[in-house]
Amino acid sequence: MSDFLFIFFRSPIDETDDAAAARNEKWQNWVDANRSSIRDAGGLLGSAWTVSQDDETFLGREYPSTAYMIVRARSKEHALSLAATCPEVALGGSIEVAELHRDEPDAENVEALPLATIGPIANHYLDEDKDDTSSKRRA
Numbered sequence: 001m002s003d004f005l006f007i008f009f010r011s012p013i014d015e016t017d018d019a020a021a022a023r024n025e026k027w028q029n030w031v032d033a034n035r036s037s038i039r040d041a042g043g044l045l046g047s048a049w050t051v052s053q054d055d056e057t058f059l060g061r062e063y064p065s066t067a068y069m070i071v072r073a074r075s076k077e078h079a080l081s082l083a084a085t086c087p088e089v090a091l092g093g094s095i096e097v098a099e100l101h102r103d104e105p106d107a108e109n110v111e112a113l114p115l116a117t118i119g120p121i122a123n124h125y126l127d128e129d130k131d132d133t134s135s136k137r138r139a
Contacts, residue, residue: 001072001073001074002072002073002075002076002079002099002100003039003070003071003072003099003100003102004070004071004072004073004076004079004097004098004099004100005068005069005070005096005097005098005099005100006042006068006069006070006071006079006083006086006095006096006097007045007065007067007068007095007096007098008065008066008067008068008069008086008088008093008094008095009064009065009066009088009093009094009095009096010064010066010088010091010093011091011092011093011094013091013092023087023091026087026090026091027087027088029087030085030086030087034071034082034085037071037072037073037082038069038070038071038072039070039071039072040069040070041069042067042068042069042070043067043068044066044067045064045065045066045067045068047064048064048065065096066093070100076097076099079097079099080097083095083097
């Protein structure tokens with residue numbers, strides 16, 4: 001069994017109160033049906049920004065991430081099948097599914113790290129850069 005991070009992306013919709021209530025009921029039914037697999041119900045996300053190596057910062061995607069959840073599944077295929085049955089997909093949204101690696105991080109494979117470990121590793125490399133910069137300044 002592995003844990004997977006689900007990041008939900010909702011397509012922009014303009015819906016009536018009745019349609020919103022129907023969407024919420026579908027969501028609740030999906031959560032109830034998959035409760036044993038949901039490790040962390042997560043929560044809603046606010047605005048998201050993307051930072052690139054050339055220091056460009058911009059507002060995330062065309063369809064912003066709206067929520068996250070951590071799901072336990074037997075395999076990648078099982079996680080993907082759980083995501084495929086989510087009503088968000090049928091309503092035009094999408095779900096990004098990423099396996100969480102909870103072991104010691106492999107510095108050579110930063111892309112495979114859970115978000116909680118990326119910060120400390122990034123800080124480690126930033127500290128190395130500061131050391132290199134300060135030694136260059138002294139030279």
